[in-house]
Amino acid sequence: MIPTHSSFRLVLVAILLLLLSACATPTGNRSPNPDDPWEGFNRSMFSFNEGLDRAVIKPVAKGYEAIVPTPINNIITNFFNNIDDLMIAVNNLLQGKIKESVSDLSRVVLNSTLGIGGLIDVATGMTFEKHEEDFGQTFARWGFGEGAYVVLPVFGSRTVRDTFGLAADLPLDPVTWVRPDGLSLSMVGVRQIDARADLLSTEKVVEAGAIDKYSYLRDAYLQRRQYLIYDGQPPREEEEK
Amino acid sequence: MKKLFGLLLALLLATPVWATEALTPEMQIKNITNEVLTIIRNDMELQNNGNTGPAIQLIDDKVLQPHFNFRHMTSLGMGKEWRKASPEQQNILVQEFKTLLVRTYSNALTIYKNPTVDFKPARYQPTDTEVLVRTQVLQPGIKPVDIDYSVEKLENEWKVFDVVVAGVSLVTNYRQFFSQEVRDGGVEGAIKSLQAKNQSPEKK
Numbered sequence: 001m002i003p004t005h006s007s008f009r010l011v012l013v014a015i016l017l018l019l020l021s022a023c024a025t026p027t028g029n030r031s032p033n034p035d036d037p038w039e040g041f042n043r044s045m046f047s048f049n050e051g052l053d054r055a056v057i058k059p060v061a062k063g064y065e066a067i068v069p070t071p072i073n074n075i076i077t078n079f080f081n082n083i084d085d086l087m088i089a090v091n092n093l094l095q096g097k098i099k100e101s102v103s104d105l106s107r108v109v110l111n112s113t114l115g116i117g118g119l120i121d122v123a124t125g126m127t128f129e130k131h132e133e134d135f136g137q138t139f140a141r142w143g144f145g146e147g148a149y150v151v152l153p154v155f156g157s158r159t160v161r162d163t164f165g166l167a168a169d170l171p172l173d174p175v176t177w178v179r180p181d182g183l184s185l186s187m188v189g190v191r192q193i194d195a196r197a198d199l200l201s202t203e204k205v206v207e208a209g210a211i212d213k214y215s216y217l218r219d220a221y222l223q224r225r226q227y228l229i230y231d232g233q234p235p236r237e238e239e240e241k
Numbered sequence: 242m243k244k245l246f247g248l249l250l251a252l253l254l255a256t257p258v259w260a261t262e263a264l265t266p267e268m269q270i271k272n273i274t275n276e277v278l279t280i281i282r283n284d285m286e287l288q289n290n291g292n293t294g295p296a297i298q299l300i301d302d303k304v305l306q307p308h309f310n311f312r313h314m315t316s317l318g319m320g321k322e323w324r325k326a327s328p329e330q331q332n333i334l335v336q337e338f339k340t341l342l343v344r345t346y347s348n349a350l351t352i353y354k355n356p357t358v359d360f361k362p363a364r365y366q367p368t369d370t371e372v373l374v375r376t377q378v379l380q381p382g383i384k385p386v387d388i389d390y391s392v393e394k395l396e397n398e399w400k401v402f403d404v405v406v407a408g409v410s411l412v413t414n415y416r417q418f419f420s421q422e423v424r425d426g427g428v429e430g431a432i433k434s435l436q437a438k439n440q441s442p443e444k445k
Contacts (some may be wrong), residue, residue: 018445031424042332101259113272127389128386201352212436220409227408232387234408 005179012167036218037148045151046214052154053196061196075119077198080191081130082111087172091133095141103128109226132228136165140229149218161218261311266372267394269308269361269399273390274358274376276304277350287351297347305346310395311339313402319431320416326428334428338434344439345411349388356380369395 033039065073089104107123107130115122122128139161140146147160155166170176173190176183210216227232266270272275277300281287284296315338316323326334350356361375365423374390390405404411 030421033421067279165401202351205345205349205406208348209341209414211341211415211434212418215421216414219414222411223414224408232408 012170019035029041035149037106038150042149042151042218043214045153046217048153049151049156050213057192057196058200061193063202064151064193065197065200067132073194076194078111078115078121079118080194081121082108082115085111085130086174088131090172092131093194094131094138100131103133104180112201134162135168136162136225137229139165139168140225146225147220151218157217159222159225162225174198205222251268263397264399266304266365266374266399267360270374270376270390270401271360271391273304273308273401274360277354278358280304280353282355288354293348297344297353300347300350301343305343307403309342310393310400310402311335311342314338314402314412315395316341317403318412319419320413321433322419322428325423330432333432334435337432337439340439341435342411346406348413349406350378353378353383354382359385359443372399389443 005226030039035040068076085108087103089101089108092101092104105239107128110126110128111118111121114120122132129182136159144161144164150158150160150163151167152158152163158166176184176188178187206216206220253348276370280296280299280303284299286292288296312335315335318338319326319334323331323334356378357380359377359379361377363372363374366371366416371391371393374392376388376390378386378388386407387405388407390401391405392401403413403433421433422434
């Protein structure tokens with residue numbers, strides 16, 4: 001059986017090859033968008049992902065939400081949140097945010113001990129708030145440019161920088177260290193479904209607000225990345241008067 | 242004369258001083274938020290059946306129409322394309338964008354059945370005419386969501402001109418979309434897209 005980390009690397013190589021083909025896809029009858037140079041490719045990928053979501057992921061997530069009682073749902077979410085706090089701590093450290101990094105580690109310790117293996121989030125109640133960091137944000141802080149917007153199969157919205165971020169995040173994801181591989185993949189599966197279930201209600205907002213779902217989600221993604229990179233205080237855009 | 246003066250003075254003293262002072266931006270947002278939360282908590286259709294229709298209508302009438310500056314929101318949402326529209330087109334755009342924003346904002350809040358809202362202290366100078374008010378919506382089991390309101394002072398009242406949910410502005414998220422629309426079909430094309438969207442039935 002191929003070790004899990006190699007499988008993930010293979011997936012990423014496939015994605016990078018797809019990126020190369022992105023440049024060649026036409027945009028259809030839409031005028032080219034200077035801010036979305038790979039729009040044609042992205043829209044195709046977006047349709048593919050939407051199809052996958054409609055056919056497989058969303059129904060499973062809805063079933064999960066219907067069957068799993070809320071307290072268990074919360075426990076599962078907490079468990080995975082605790083695991084990713086480690087990666088968040090590393091990224092805060094790499095960004096020079098020592099205080100936040102120490103806070104993240106405190107979260108891991110508190111939730112793993114008092115929170116019984118991460119099942120209960122006691123740390124937030126003790127004012128160690130949960131941060132959101134990843135390598136994509138770290139690369140941004142290090143000065144790397146964003147690069148073009150790209151929609152990856154399965155993984156969804158990214159930028160070129162965030163795609164490299166994704167590649168860097170994976171080795172640090174403790175779920176990928178788990179053996180045997182079958183268990184590791186199951187955990188990834190459960191995590192994805194749990195995350196998707198948490199997003200079911202937010203979908204209503206997107207359905208209500210989006211005139212063109214692709215561009216709405218693209219621009220929301222880009223705005224949110226700016227917000228996360230600047231930790232909630234992005235520089236205010238000059239208003240068009 | 243003296244009696245009249247005395248009467249006037251008595252009336253003046255009877256009017257509480259706070260009634261003549263304008264609400265601060267935080268108080269304005271607190272009022273707006275509490276009104277919306279009250280509507281949500283008391284709406285039986287929403288609580289029992291998950292049907293958000295009546296609640297959204299009430300939120301629109303009682304909260305959004307009086308306190309949101311939709312004209313500013315539309316010009317902000319369209320960015321540099323706003324100037325390309327004629328005054329008549331701008332009026333139509335404001336009407337359509339208002340409908341869209343009301344649906345979006347109401348849907349964002351009616352996700353919650355029993356939320357509490359945390360208000361963060363706003364930092365601003367007494368002479369500022371634009372202020373950012375930060376809030377956080379909390380419900381057990383759901384990650385806290387930041388909702389920030391940009392308000393501007395208009396005739397002694399603070400009106401909302403932008404709503405940012407978890408870092409995403411409900412208003413400026415359409416800029417790229419409108420640029421594309423106007424490039425491809427002019428302002429008329431953008432209006433048609435908005436109208437088509439507003440006429441499509443809301444998914445349950």
